[in-house]
Amino acid sequence: xxxxxxxxxxxxxxxxxxxxxxxxxxxxxxxxxxxxxxxxxxxxxxxxxxxxxxxxxxxxxxxxxxxxxxxxxxxxxxxxxxxxxxxxxxxxxxxxxxxxxxxxxxxxxxxxxxxxxxxxxxxxxxxxxxxxxxxxxxxxxxxxxxxxxxxxxxxxxxxxxxxxxxxxxxxxxxxxxxxxxxx
Amino acid sequence: xxxxxxxxxxxxxxxxxxxxxxxxxxxxxxxxxxxxxxxxxxxxxxxxxxxxxxxxxxxxxxxxxxxxxxxxxxxxxxxxxxxxxxxxxxxxxxxxxxxxxxxxxxxxxxxxxxxxxxxxxxxxxxxxxxxxxxxxxxxxxxxxxxxxxxxxxxxxxxxxxxxxxxxxxxxxxxxxxxxxxxxxxxxxxxxxxxxxxxxxxxxxxxxxxxxxxxxxxxxxxxxxxxxxxxxxxxxxxxxxxxxxxxxxxxxxxxxxxxxxxxxxxxxxxxxxxxxxxxxxxxxxxxxxxxxxxxxxxxxxxxxxxxxxxxxxxxxxxxxxxxxxxxxxxxxxxxxxxxxxxxxxxxxxxxxxxxxxxxxxxxxxxxxxxxxxxxxxxxxxxxxxxxxxxxxxxxxxxxxxxxxxxxxxxxxxxxxxxxxxxxxxxxxxxxxxxxxxxxxxxxxxxxxxxxxxxxxxxxxxxxxxxxxxxxxxxxxxxxxxxx
Numbered sequence: 001x002x003x004x005x006x007x008x009x010x011x012x013x014x015x016x017x018x019x020x021x022x023x024x025x026x027x028x029x030x031x032x033x034x035x036x037x038x039x040x041x042x043x044x045x046x047x048x049x050x051x052x053x054x055x056x057x058x059x060x061x062x063x064x065x066x067x068x069x070x071x072x073x074x075x076x077x078x079x080x081x082x083x084x085x086x087x088x089x090x091x092x093x094x095x096x097x098x099x100x101x102x103x104x105x106x107x108x109x110x111x112x113x114x115x116x117x118x119x120x121x122x123x124x125x126x127x128x129x130x131x132x133x134x135x136x137x138x139x140x141x142x143x144x145x146x147x148x149x150x151x152x153x154x155x156x157x158x159x160x161x162x163x164x165x166x167x168x169x170x171x172x173x174x175x176x177x178x179x180x181x182x183x
Numbered sequence: 184x185x186x187x188x189x190x191x192x193x194x195x196x197x198x199x200x201x202x203x204x205x206x207x208x209x210x211x212x213x214x215x216x217x218x219x220x221x222x223x224x225x226x227x228x229x230x231x232x233x234x235x236x237x238x239x240x241x242x243x244x245x246x247x248x249x250x251x252x253x254x255x256x257x258x259x260x261x262x263x264x265x266x267x268x269x270x271x272x273x274x275x276x277x278x279x280x281x282x283x284x285x286x287x288x289x290x291x292x293x294x295x296x297x298x299x300x301x302x303x304x305x306x307x308x309x310x311x312x313x314x315x316x317x318x319x320x321x322x323x324x325x326x327x328x329x330x331x332x333x334x335x336x337x338x339x340x341x342x343x344x345x346x347x348x349x350x351x352x353x354x355x356x357x358x359x360x361x362x363x364x365x366x367x368x369x370x371x372x373x374x375x376x377x378x379x380x381x382x383x384x385x386x387x388x389x390x391x392x393x394x395x396x397x398x399x400x401x402x403x404x405x406x407x408x409x410x411x412x413x414x415x416x417x418x419x420x421x422x423x424x425x426x427x428x429x430x431x432x433x434x435x436x437x438x439x440x441x442x443x444x445x446x447x448x449x450x451x452x453x454x455x456x457x458x459x460x461x462x463x464x465x466x467x468x469x470x471x472x473x474x475x476x477x478x479x480x481x482x483x484x485x486x487x488x489x490x491x492x493x494x495x496x497x498x499x500x501x502x503x504x505x506x507x508x509x510x511x512x513x514x515x516x517x518x519x520x521x522x523x524x525x526x527x528x529x530x531x532x533x534x535x536x537x538x539x540x541x542x543x544x545x546x547x548x549x550x551x552x553x554x555x556x557x558x559x560x561x562x563x564x565x566x567x568x569x570x571x572x573x574x575x576x577x578x579x580x581x582x583x584x585x586x587x588x589x590x591x592x593x594x595x596x597x598x599x600x601x602x603x604x605x606x607x608x609x610x611x612x613x614x615x616x617x618x619x620x621x622x623x624x625x626x627x628x629x630x631x632x633x634x635x636x637x638x639x640x641x642x643x644x645x646x647x648x649x650x651x652x653x654x655x656x657x658x659x660x661x662x663x664x665x
Contacts, residue, residue: 019648042217042386043639043648044414054412061419065427080354083343088351105360105438112431113367116424120374123420127413130405137408143389145409146382146639148217 010135010181011037011155012163013142014170019045022150025173026051029154032169036158040136040151061123068118069111076110077103135183153181201490208492210305210644215487217642224634224641225390227483233631236482241627247620254613255330263333265610271596272605277327279585280615282439283467284324285365286460286581288372289432290468291317295375296428299421305496307640308488311633312479313472314376319625320471321369323618328361330614342366357441364438368431375424381407382417382639436464443588449531450592453518459511466504466551467581469497473574477567479630488636491565498564501577505555508584512552531592539604540591543583550580 016022022039029037030051039048077100084090085097124130136142136153145151154166163180170178201209258265268275291313298306329338341362343352352359384404391397407413440460443451473494480489519525519532535544554576557563564570590605629635642648 039411040409041411041414042221042409043382043642044418045411045648046415046418049411049415052411054415058412059416059419061416062423065423079343083351084354088349090353099355102355105357105434105441106354106363108434109360109363109367109431112427112434113370116367116371116374116427116431119420119423119427120378123378123416124405126416127410129407129413132401132406134406134408142408146386146389146407147221151409 008183009156009163010183011153011158011161012166012170013136013139013151013153013179013181014173014175015139015141015144015177015179016150016152016174017176019048019150021174022152023047023051025152025170025175028173029152029169033160034154034158034166036161037152037154040142040145040153042146042148042150060126061119064122064126065115065119068122069115071118072111072114073107075114076107079110080106135181138182139179141177149176156183208490208495210308210490210492211641212487212490215645217645217647220488220641220645221386221390221638223485223487224636224638225387227485228387228631228634229391229396231483234482237627237631241624244620244623244627247617248624249617249620250613251326251617251621254610254617255326257610258330258333258614259335263331265608266614267605267607267611269603269605271601271603272590272593274589274593275605276586276607276611276615277331279582279589280618281324281327281331282460282585282589283582284320284327284618285439286436286464286467286585287471287578288317288320288324288368288468289436289461289464290472291315291320292368292372292375292428292432293465293468294472295379296425296432299425300429303496304644305493307644308485308636309472309476309493309497310640311376311379311637312476312635313468314372314379315626315629315635316468316471316475317372318369318376319622319629321365321372322625323622325365325369326618327614357438357445360438361442364435368435371424371428371431375428378417378420378424379637379640380633381405382409383634383637385409386638387634433461436460448592449525449527450515450519450535450588452528453515455511455514455518459508462504462507462511463581463584466501466508467578469501469504470574470577470581473497473501473570474578475626477571477574479635481567483630483635485636488641494567494570495561495564498558498570498573501574502555502558505551505558505577509552509555512548527597530595534595535587535591538591538595540587540594544587544591547580547583547587550576551584554580 014025016025019041022041023045026037026039026048030053035053037052039045039052041048080103081098081100084099084103089097091097136151139151141149142151152170154161167178167180201212203209254265263277266275266277268277294306294313295310295317299310329335332338332341340346340350341352341359352362381404384400385407388397388400388404391400437457437460440456444453444456446452476489476497477494480486516532516536519528523529535541554573557569557573563573594604595602
């Protein structure tokens with residue numbers, strides 16, 4: 001929240017009609033040296049995330065999923081083993097208490113459950129959702145970002161940020177609208 | 184590029200051919216834009232108003248659901264003696280219905296997870312519909328074992344919770360595995376469904392006129408704004424969830440089949456059960472998707488998005504899984520009569536085909552093995568009415584299959600002094616019909632509340648979603664012309 005106070009202006013937003021216009025603009029902005037920017041699109045466009053500098057190794061969701069899955073794996077197996085051998089041992093015709101093959105289904109389901117839950121929750125947390133308010137919602141016409149328009153915002157936090165220069169850049173790359181975003 | 188705007192003239196013009204230059208059905212009708220997709224799909228919820236038939240269907244669904252409520256209330260007071268279950272038929276309609284409903288759910292996960300990993304683009308439009316079907320089907324399925332315990336208020340004893348009695352579930356029992364499998368399946372199906380819904384809920388938020396509706400969709404959309412970083416993590420999440428759900432869905436019906444296969448009852452104790460059950464589940468699930476999608480497509484005018492391509496593909500999957508099921512039907516008697524060398528197994532097979540329940544067995548063969556053979560003909564695969572009938576016949580056949588497996592195996596015990604028979608009571612019928620009503624009610628509420636087709640995913644299959652002028656992609660005009 002400090003960031004918002006420090007920069008009362010969030011950035012400059014450009015609206016594009018086509019995804020290729022957006023991709024071109026993103027390339028140009030990155031080449032000019034802008035780094036703190038984000039694009040808003042109605043559907044995922046892989047090329048854009050690469051051009052704004054969000055690489056695969058920034059994405060921690062797979063790691064979170066793996067950790068969740070391992071917890072489920074260990075937890076599920078431990079649960080079955082403890083219940084069957086220590087907490088409530090049942091001697092049925094002298095069969096072993098810890099019969100590990102019989103614990104695999106439960107271990108498997110626990111692994112999948114915790115991996116899946118941590119994957120979904122991890123994605124939401126890393127994305128900072130739920131977040132009902134965000135400055136970009138102030139941009140007129142931003143409701144089309146979930147329909148058919150493509151937006152690119154260079155944020156005021158960018159060290160190179162200069163409002164007029166950014167606006168000029170956007171106007172030169174076929175932007176339909178260029179708006180200042182209030183924080 | 185005027186094509187990016189909704190061009191009413193284009194959409195209202197006589198429909199262009201729905202096939203490409205190779206004569207294959209298109210996944211989406213030509214001429215659509217991002218905006219027209221949003222408009223057409225979100226308007227079913229936001230603009231169209233509630234059609235009269237919807238209220239009629241809801242009334243029917245709710246009437247049956249009230250029957251379910253009544254039957255279950257009586258059960259809670261009187262116990263499961265009100266059902267036709269007896270000794271030796273301790274599992275009857277309840278478990279039949281449980282397996283049937285769980286099986287139906289499997290198509291949803293197959294479409295949303297396995298076909299996603301296989302990059303089958305046609306799955307997109309029908310994925311939300313079938314995922315929703317999965318959730319509601321598993322809800323209906325869950326009612327049966329819970330109420331079959333006779334004491335649903337202590338159903339939490341199924342879970343490994345520390346308690347003053349010091350008792351824990353028996354982790355070597357497939358019934359406990361089933362609790363874990365089904366509850367994991369339900370949880371992850373809901374999670375997958377909701378995660379897939381978030382971007383579309385944000386579209387609904389941005390399109391809704393009324394501020395109350397906006398707030399409701401906005402709350403569930405969690406402030407999704409389509410940020411590229413979000414999309415990147417989002418896509419990874421969808422892929423990972425699909426990867427996790429793929430073995431999960433196979434495990435669920437395998438575990439369900441082990442409820443039977445681990446026991447020594449003749450007709451249950453076979454190693455063929457897990458793959459046979461999974462194939463049967465997918466088979467019945469696709470039949471149910473067709474049963475639901477064919478009318479919905481017509482009633483909500485979604486022919487542009489649910490094209491003959493989807494319908495034909497589903498028919499093909501049904502044919503393929505039907506053949507696997509047929510293969511199992513051939514091998515079951517082989518195991519029983521020839522391979523096992525066990526007199527009880529031999530008797531079971533003969534009793535199944537010629538005993539008191541023989542009509543059910545032969546109807547099941549007719550429904551599940553003979554009927555899908557019609558799907559070899561392209562003309563039949565493209566005939567909506569015939570497909571609808573076949574899908575219902577397959578659903579009936581798959582229900583009969585579970586009934587034959589359960590009741591026929593149980594009603595002749597090892598000792599002839601313990602032989603019995605099963606006859607459903609009115610409460611059996613009310614409960615089963617009631618879950619059908621509950622399912623119908625929930626599906627009807629679903630189609631009025633959320634977009635039935637994933638809009639954002641469908642948009643990625645438009646040619647405009649790819650870079651225009653890219654040397655490897657055709658331009659939009661070329662795609663339309665083709």
